[in-house]
């Protein structure tokens with residue numbers, strides 16, 4: 001099983017801060033039988049300070065340690081789609097996790113996503129249930145689906161019911177943790193992955209795992 005959205009690189013963004021905490025997380029993933037973790041530090045998020053220059057080093061450390069837990073770490077990013085274009089790290093060559101404003105629908109969102117698609121990237125919209133302006137009845141959601149944008153929901157959104165409407169529509173492509181560590185957020189219940197075998201199967205097919 002793969003977790004495609006996490007903030008586990010120590011000291012890089014608002015996620016895990018220490019190597020110790022990262023190791024604690026890895027042991028939880030190991031116990032839960034998760035085999036792959038995509039590290040997706042925030043990029044271009046106006047509300048989060050990301051230590052971009054340290055990403056590669058931190059990932060090198062994390063990848064080695066994850067390997068000792070029998071877990072494959074993959075580097076990606078969570079790109080905040082804002083008015084300006086910015087750099088990003090796709091994972092597995094072509095998958096790009098994106099987020100945007102939680103409160104206001106950005107007018108440029110569809111254009112920006114379409115442009116990234118033309119460049120060959122497969123777009124995954126992170127934690128769809130957290131955008132207050134987005135719902136299954138909004139024209140933008142329908143448009144995104146027509147464009148082939150994948151929808152990811154957070155485990156937290158599965159547990160609090162926020163993701164329900166997307167499940168009902170069969171619009172959930174991925175469940176992920178958006179794990180920011182244990183220090184400042186409630187621990188993520190990794191067992192939730194196994195409650196949705198059909199989504200797990202879909203995920204494995206998409207990534208050929």
Ligand SMILES: [Fe+2]
Pocket residue numbers: 005006007078126178
């Ligand atoms: Fe995130």
